[in-house]
Amino acid sequence: MGRVQQERLIIAGFGGQGIMFMGKLLCCAGMLEGRHVTYMPSYGAEVRGGTAYCNVIVSDEEIPSPVVAEPTAAIIMNTPSLIKFEPMLAKKGLIIINSALVDRPAKRRDVEPIHIPATNIADRLGNTRVANMVALGAFLAKRDVVQMQTALAAVEEMLPPYRRHLVEINRQALGEGKSFVESRSADAIWGKITRGFGFG
Amino acid sequence: MTGRLILQGNDAVALGAVKAGLDFFAGYPITPASEILHALVEYPGQVKVLQMEDEIASINACVGAALAGAKAMTATSGPGFSLMQEGIGLGHMVEAPLVIVDVQRVGPSTGMPTFGAQGDLLQCRWGSHGDYFPIVLYPNSVSEIYTQTIHAFNAAEESMSPVVLLTDGCLGHLFETAELVDVPLKTRTARPLGGGSRHFTSLTHAGDHPKATVPSAHQELIAALAAKTAGVAARYAFYEYLPVKGADTLLVAFGAASRAAYHFKGECAIFRPIRIFPMLEELAEIARGYRRVVVIEMNAGQYKLLVEALIHRPVGFIPLLGGAVRVSQIEEGLKKCLQEST
Numbered sequence: 001m002g003r004v005q006q007e008r009l010i011i012a013g014f015g016g017q018g019i020m021f022m023g024k025l026l027c028c029a030g031m032l033e034g035r036h037v038t039y040m041p042s043y044g045a046e047v048r049g050g051t052a053y054c055n056v057i058v059s060d061e062e063i064p065s066p067v068v069a070e071p072t073a074a075i076i077m078n079t080p081s082l083i084k085f086e087p088m089l090a091k092k093g094l095i096i097i098n099s100a101l102v103d104r105p106a107k108r109r110d111v112e113p114i115h116i117p118a119t120n121i122a123d124r125l126g127n128t129r130v131a132n133m134v135a136l137g138a139f140l141a142k143r144d145v146v147q148m149q150t151a152l153a154a155v156e157e158m159l160p161p162y163r164r165h166l167v168e169i170n171r172q173a174l175g176e177g178k179s180f181v182e183s184r185s186a187d188a189i190w191g192k193i194t195r196g197f198g199f200g
Numbered sequence: 201m202t203g204r205l206i207l208q209g210n211d212a213v214a215l216g217a218v219k220a221g222l223d224f225f226a227g228y229p230i231t232p233a234s235e236i237l238h239a240l241v242e243y244p245g246q247v248k249v250l251q252m253e254d255e256i257a258s259i260n261a262c263v264g265a266a267l268a269g270a271k272a273m274t275a276t277s278g279p280g281f282s283l284m285q286e287g288i289g290l291g292h293m294v295e296a297p298l299v300i301v302d303v304q305r306v307g308p309s310t311g312m313p314t315f316g317a318q319g320d321l322l323q324c325r326w327g328s329h330g331d332y333f334p335i336v337l338y339p340n341s342v343s344e345i346y347t348q349t350i351h352a353f354n355a356a357e358e359s360m361s362p363v364v365l366l367t368d369g370c371l372g373h374l375f376e377t378a379e380l381v382d383v384p385l386k387t388r389t390a391r392p393l394g395g396g397s398r399h400f401t402s403l404t405h406a407g408d409h410p411k412a413t414v415p416s417a418h419q420e421l422i423a424a425l426a427a428k429t430a431g432v433a434a435r436y437a438f439y440e441y442l443p444v445k446g447a448d449t450l451l452v453a454f455g456a457a458s459r460a461a462y463h464f465k466g467e468c469a470i471f472r473p474i475r476i477f478p479m480l481e482e483l484a485e486i487a488r489g490y491r492r493v494v495v496i497e498m499n500a501g502q503y504k505l506l507v508e509a510l511i512h513r514p515v516g517f518i519p520l521l522g523g524a525v526r527v528s529q530i531e532e533g534l535k536k537c538l539q540e541s542t
């Protein structure tokens with residue numbers, strides 16, 4: 001897995017799933033590795049629990065427009081986000097889908113889907129709110145945008161002192177996401193059942 | 201990586217303001233500008249922060265603080281900026297140095313609060329009644345927001361007038377790697393309220409006469425205001441010009457739209473005014489070298505009108521509306537402009 005020179009990422013879900021935290025974390029980790037980063041949040045002003053997404057670019061070069069129109073990767077945490085962003089994804093793009101909350105697999109055949117029950121894995125770890133870190137762990141296992149240990153350092157940097165005790169479970173969640181992808185078996189079976197072909 | 205950090209546009213405004221010596225902030229929260237107020241609360245020893253009942257109170261509190269000798273600032277978005285217009289005119293009339301930050305969002309009215317736009321340009325220039333000559337600065341990156349915030353304070357101090365720092369919802373909420381570059385600060389020479397014999401009145405005034413009623417007094421006052429801001433603005437003639445060999449098209453863009461325009465810097469020349477008002481004469485000169493001038497802005501054609509007036513010929517126009525800042529839109533728009541002018 002070679003180092004990704006420029007990743008244009010969309011992370012989407014609903015308010016409360018830690019979508020913005022994921023974006024900021026990637027951004028922070030990218031900066032710690034000395035790369036150029038932009039992170040642009042988008043959310044409703046009046047609606048809590050409404051759609052929330054963010055645009056993240058991590059690049060070796062200076063970034064002109066921070067707006068991501070054709071993402072090279074997407075992390076999708078709920079069904080409405082899949083409907084909205086799957087068509088935008090670039091060919092051969094990576095799409096991480098939280099299969100615990102998304103009720104269908106990816107439709108496109110020209111993208112690389114990873115179906116991971118991030119919310120279920122987080123529940124098993126004892127805190128449903130780290131589903132975002134599980135998904136991020138899966139993403140980082142597929143794409144060398146930043147090192148896993150840099151992501152961890154960013155978690156430590158970003159959590160305020162009164163949330164210090166959550167560093168450990170975030171570390172576990174990142175690790176679970178990574179090992180899920182590395183084993184891959186569950187996803188292959190899921191793909192066979194729902195789409196009639198194995199995940200490559 | 202010393203000196204580099206990750207920062208949001210709105211936080212860069214707050215940091216820049218603190219660096220510039222901000223004493224007093226009055227504001228009313230509004231998306232997408234609220235983070236500026238939130239950030240300034242973190243400097244209790246340095247900045248007195250008041251959350252007012254609305255934007256009208258905010259701008260008037262800032263005028264008052266400025267007259268009392270403080271470096272004052274307020275921050276808002278389109279709806280609040282509309283409410284502030286009368287107070288801005290007051291600031292120009294009583295010569296109160298202050299900074300107004302407008303993080304533009306889609307309008308009119310409530311519009312799309314979390315989406316960026318550039319619909320307040322003409323409001324910056326002519327929003328209040330009567331004749332005044334504001335200095336308006338519009339950066340396009342988090343690093344530049346920091347530096348231009350300091351410049352805005354300096355320009356306010358030098359011109360003794362309200363200076364507008366424009367950003368937009370995209371830049372205000374954008375986090376990116378930034379480098380904070382400081383500039384030397386200007387200090388005020390005028391004495392605060394209560395010192396000396398200066399009149400502080402919103403009525404037309406002349407010398408030590410607080411209520412001049414002859415036309416010549418008003419003509420002199422307006423001429424003096426115009427000359428004063430023009431002289432100061434000349435020292436803040438910031439712009440970015442990216443020529444490219446063989447190009448016959450010059451793109452004019454600023455703020456978030458200019459970031460998308462950078463994608464075309466291989467094929468078109470780009471002129472990015474940072475000092476939006478007074479308009480840069482340099483643009484008129486540079487435009488002479490190009491067959492075609494195309495303005496890209498996030499409104500239905502505000503700056504385009506003024507560019508046409510400045511360069512005395514029609515210009516192409518690509519509007520980016522409803523918060524979308526897509527490179528593909530510019531591509532399509534450019535194709536159309538090329539067809540129209542051939």
